[in-house]
Amino acid sequence: MAKQLPVAVEADSSEKWEAQMRKGCLEMAVLSSLWHGKLYGLEILRALERDSQLILAEGTIYPILNRLRSEELLQSQWVEAEAGHPRKYYELTASGRERATRMAEMWTEFSAGLGSLIEPVLKTARKSSRDNGRSRKEPPL
Amino acid sequence: MSNDPQVDDYLVRLRKALSGMSLAEREDIVQEICMHIRERAEDGGASTEEILIGLGPAGELAEQYRTGLLVQKARRSISPLLILRAAMRWALTGVEGTAVFLVAVFGYLTGVGFLLLALLKPIFPQRTGLWVGPNDFDFSIRMGALPVSTPQLHEVLGWWFIPVCAVIGSFALIGTTKLIQFLMKRFRWRTPLAQAMLASGALTAGWGSLT
Numbered sequence: 001m002a003k004q005l006p007v008a009v010e011a012d013s014s015e016k017w018e019a020q021m022r023k024g025c026l027e028m029a030v031l032s033s034l035w036h037g038k039l040y041g042l043e044i045l046r047a048l049e050r051d052s053q054l055i056l057a058e059g060t061i062y063p064i065l066n067r068l069r070s071e072e073l074l075q076s077q078w079v080e081a082e083a084g085h086p087r088k089y090y091e092l093t094a095s096g097r098e099r100a101t102r103m104a105e106m107w108t109e110f111s112a113g114l115g116s117l118i119e120p121v122l123k124t125a126r127k128s129s130r131d132n133g134r135s136r137k138e139p140p141l
Numbered sequence: 142m143s144n145d146p147q148v149d150d151y152l153v154r155l156r157k158a159l160s161g162m163s164l165a166e167r168e169d170i171v172q173e174i175c176m177h178i179r180e181r182a183e184d185g186g187a188s189t190e191e192i193l194i195g196l197g198p199a200g201e202l203a204e205q206y207r208t209g210l211l212v213q214k215a216r217r218s219i220s221p222l223l224i225l226r227a228a229m230r231w232a233l234t235g236v237e238g239t240a241v242f243l244v245a246v247f248g249y250l251t252g253v254g255f256l257l258l259a260l261l262k263p264i265f266p267q268r269t270g271l272w273v274g275p276n277d278f279d280f281s282i283r284m285g286a287l288p289v290s291t292p293q294l295h296e297v298l299g300w301w302f303i304p305v306c307a308v309i310g311s312f313a314l315i316g317t318t319k320l321i322q323f324l325m326k327r328f329r330w331r332t333p334l335a336q337a338m339l340a341s342g343a344l345t346a347g348w349g350s351l352t
Contacts, residue, residue, distance in 0.1 A: 041173065042180050058181070058195035062173060063205035070213050078172075087180075088173045 022054060028107060029054055030064055031073065031092065031100035038077075038091035041065065065090055073099055147189050148178055151199050158203030162210070170206060216325050221249050221314060224321050231325075241324050248317025255310030259303045270296045 033039065033047040045061050048054045068074045073096035081087045092100065152171055159167045174196065181192045196202055208230055215227035228245040231238035261269045272295065298305060 041177055042184070057197060058177065058192070059197040059202045059205070062170070062177070063202070063209050066170065066206055067209035067213055070210060085176055085179055086172075087176060088169075 025107070026054070026056075026064065027068070028100065028103040030061070030068065031096055032104065034074070034090060034092050034096070035100060038089040040087040040089050044090070068096070072096075145189055147193065148175070151178075151193055151196075154199035155203055158200045159206065161207065174202070212325060216322055219318055221318060224318055225249065227325070228321060241321060244324075245317060245321050248313055248320065252310045252313030252317060255306045255313060257310075259306035259310060262300070262303050262306070270302045271298050272296050 029048055029052055030044065033044050033051070039047060041061055044065070045056060045058065048056060065074065069076055069090070072093055074090045075093050076088050076090050078086045079089050152175055155174060156167060156171050159170060178189075178192050178196075181187050182189065211227050211230060215224045218224065225245055228238070228242040232242035258269060
């Protein structure tokens with residue numbers, strides 16, 4: 001019989017796994033946020049938060065953008081904004097668009113394959129949570 | 142610079158921590174962070190403390206920039222020193238990085254060792270070379286200062302020892318460089334930047350569901 005993990009350890013490793021998963025998708029998320037046009041750092045942070053619920057610490061986005069720019073996946077330009085101060089706008093280069101497309105294709109393929117594998121897990125989990133809810137509602141005999 | 146001494150102090154520390162980068166690169170980063178602080182203060186009405194906490198300590202922010210660029214440069218460079226520096230920084234992040242660093246150290250030491258043998262042969266011809274003995278595994282490679290102690294061993298290769306060692310040494314250096322660069326590309330998701338983000342809890346919110 002498999003040894004049962006303490007609840008705290010189990011929760012901790014679930015969080016780590018989730019963080020690893022999100023971390024792995026970060027580059028794809030940043031590139032995708034720029035798909036429709038140029039944005040500056042704060043706009044990218046907000047787009048990620050709004051469209052993917054991916055909330056980054058503010059200091060994290062800029063080193064990533066800098067690295068993607070040095071990899072020539074992005075290009076940047078300082079633009080004098082109406083707000084009265086300049087903003088550094090980022091946009092995808094041709095190779096950035098190519099990379100984003102390839103990543104999106106790989107992600108879709110991967111998640112579709114995995115989706116069919118985890119479907120029975122989710123079905124069983126939903127069924128048991130429904131059953132638990134029903135039994136709680138029934139009055140005791 | 143801003144009108145807030147707290148922000149000015151943060152930017153001074155950031156600029157200092159980014160030393161080693163080119164002036165243009167450094168000023169570009171500082172300017173962008175300065176504009177971010179200004180924008181956040183004007184737009185969201187956040188306090189300076191909140192904004193600076195969101196950015197993280199200046200030293201850590203600079204480290205993320207430096208590490209990202211170092212790994213990036215090392216992926217393209219052929220300089221063993223640069224690659225070793227990147228591997229050393231990677232080694233600080235976990236087992237994977239440590240393994241890569243050890244491979245790099247072993248590969249480069251092997252390469253340098255063979256090149257050193259090729260250089261020492263003309264200086265100490267009687268004491269540097271490959272000796273073999275009567276038994277299958279009875280052989281030894283010697284370097285300059287060591288005496289030839291066992292008379293039943295005899296030297297093979299002779300002066301060919303020099304080009305053979307030079308070729309092996311060069312292959313070891315080039316091979317190690319290529320291997321480390323391959324590993325850096327292969328494990329691109331697990332670069333120190335991402336590790337630092339994970340450790341500092343930079344990814345704070347959840348994708349509540351996978352579906």
